[in-house]
Amino acid sequence: MADQDIQRSGVAMIRIDGSRVRQLREGQGLTQLYLATAVEVTTDTISRWENHHYPTIKRENGLRLAEALGVELEEILGKPDETAEPVEDSPPSSPATRVGIPLKKYNLLLNIGLAVMIPVVIGLMIWKKQPESGEIQIEATRSLPTACAPGLTFPVLITVHTGREMVLLVREHVPDGVEILKTVPDATSQADNTLKWIRKEGGEQLLTGYLARSAGEYGTQFTFSGSIAVRQEQKQEADISGDNAIRLEPLHWADTNGDFIINDDEILEVYDKFGGLSELGVDLDSIEEIWMGSGYRWNKNDQTIEILP
Amino acid sequence: MDKKNTHYKKTSGIVLGILLLCLYFSVQAHAVGIVSGRYLTRTATELTLEVKLGSPTPVNLIIIQQLPPGTAPASANPPYKKYNAKKGEVRWLLRKVQPGTLRVQLKLSSPVKPDQVSAEIRCMDPTTGKLVTTQVP
Numbered sequence: 001m002a003d004q005d006i007q008r009s010g011v012a013m014i015r016i017d018g019s020r021v022r023q024l025r026e027g028q029g030l031t032q033l034y035l036a037t038a039v040e041v042t043t044d045t046i047s048r049w050e051n052h053h054y055p056t057i058k059r060e061n062g063l064r065l066a067e068a069l070g071v072e073l074e075e076i077l078g079k080p081d082e083t084a085e086p087v088e089d090s091p092p093s094s095p096a097t098r099v100g101i102p103l104k105k106y107n108l109l110l111n112i113g114l115a116v117m118i119p120v121v122i123g124l125m126i127w128k129k130q131p132e133s134g135e136i137q138i139e140a141t142r143s144l145p146t147a148c149a150p151g152l153t154f155p156v157l158i159t160v161h162t163g164r165e166m167v168l169l170v171r172e173h174v175p176d177g178v179e180i181l182k183t184v185p186d187a188t189s190q191a192d193n194t195l196k197w198i199r200k201e202g203g204e205q206l207l208t209g210y211l212a213r214s215a216g217e218y219g220t221q222f223t224f225s226g227s228i229a230v231r232q233e234q235k236q237e238a239d240i241s242g243d244n245a246i247r248l249e250p251l252h253w254a255d256t257n258g259d260f261i262i263n264d265d266e267i268l269e270v271y272d273k274f275g276g277l278s279e280l281g282v283d284l285d286s287i288e289e290i291w292m293g294s295g296y297r298w299n300k301n302d303q304t305i306e307i308l309p
Numbered sequence: 310m311d312k313k314n315t316h317y318k319k320t321s322g323i324v325l326g327i328l329l330l331c332l333y334f335s336v337q338a339h340a341v342g343i344v345s346g347r348y349l350t351r352t353a354t355e356l357t358l359e360v361k362l363g364s365p366t367p368v369n370l371i372i373i374q375q376l377p378p379g380t381a382p383a384s385a386n387p388p389y390k391k392y393n394a395k396k397g398e399v400r401w402l403l404r405k406v407q408p409g410t411l412r413v414q415l416k417l418s419s420p421v422k423p424d425q426v427s428a429e430i431r432c433m434d435p436t437t438g439k440l441v442t443t444q445v446p
Binding site: 264265267268269271272275288291292 | 367368369371390391402404405431432433435438440
């Protein structure tokens with residue numbers, strides 16, 4: 001046996017020069033697959049042999065490797081004084097594995113795992129969102145225009161989702177500089193910039209609204225806040241979410257993209273949002289007029305909207 | 310092994326692509342379910358557009374009929390709101406529509422070819438709050 005021969009568990013092992021193997025292979029235009037087939041190992045094994053400097057492999061494999069490369073065994077042996085790196089030879093009958101599991105099974109297990117975990121996680125998220133026993137789920141959203149011309153009346157709508165009949169207290173804090181013109185239904189109290197409604201109605205959705213206007217310089221921003229409260233077995237309170245700020249600009253409040261035109265999207269949004277509270281008296285006709293025309297401009301002196309034909 | 314990895318990656322990609330397509334078409338199917346339209350009559354001077362309203366029913370609709378520019382409407386039922394001669398667009402704004410079917414009739418002052426006419430129906434999806442546009446070729 002050559003000096004490089006090593007005995008490992010009774011199997012003759014030799015040390016080869018991985019880079020020499022690669023050099024010989026590439027020099028003859030051979031592929032790793034060709035060598036793997038010839039030696040009856042996997043291409044991963046050939047790759048590991050070539051990438052380790054002086055791997056230790058079975059002598060039998062070394063002979064086959066040399067034969068496949070058309071050279072003598074000595075041609076591919078590593079130098080005697082180099083440190084050997086034992087590299088496991090993987091026979092082709094056992095496919096490349098990842099953490100000891102066959103790749104095909106690994107991917108299958110991964111896919112099954114994901115298919116199970118994703119619905120479980122989603123289910124947990126939904127379950128977590130459910131109100132605890134005895135707790136009522138209340139939610140209130142404010143619809144408020146983003147911008148409006150100073151002095152122009154704009155609507156504010158608070159939509160409360162209850163699902164059942166209950167006594168609700170709706171509280172809305174209106175910032176300084178905003179004047180309240182009308183509330184629907186009539187506010188139970190209106191003092192210190194705070195509107196309060198006590199509502200006792202059922203149904204999926206409760207609408208509360210008011211008309212307001214503000215004065216000031218362009219760019220001034222007004223921030224609104226509010227909450228709803230219900231008292232059943234225990235008091236529950238929730239902030240009113242949704243829009244909470246309006247800015248003074250020379251724009252109609254329905255012109256959400258600020259291009260001085262009321263387009264289809266904008267008029268449908270106005271009708272859909274505020275059509276349900278007709279008692280509020282939102283001037284839908286004039287908005288329709290602007291939509292039918294080619295646009296509008298804000299007359300600062302008269303504080304009116306001029307509709308362009 | 311690299312080949313097998315590539316194969317599995319390709320398969321996963323295809324499955325994901327199919328799922329995304331299914332999701333896209335289901336959204337489109339939902340939008341189509343809300344409102345649809347077809348021409349019952351499309352002669353040289355008379356158009357009858359039938360609009361079907363599914364569930365959930367949108368509250369308000371905008372219907373736009375596209376005519377050759379300069380083709381003026383002679384009469385309409387229900388009355389249209391807006392006519393743009395330059396664009397050849399006739400618009401209706403229908404509020405608080407009821408579920409079911411409605412018809413929009415339009416008589417033209419000058420003849421047109423049927424393939425020169427089309428329509429568009431716009432509404433807010435009550436479920437998503439997004440604008441939905443349905444074409445009627």
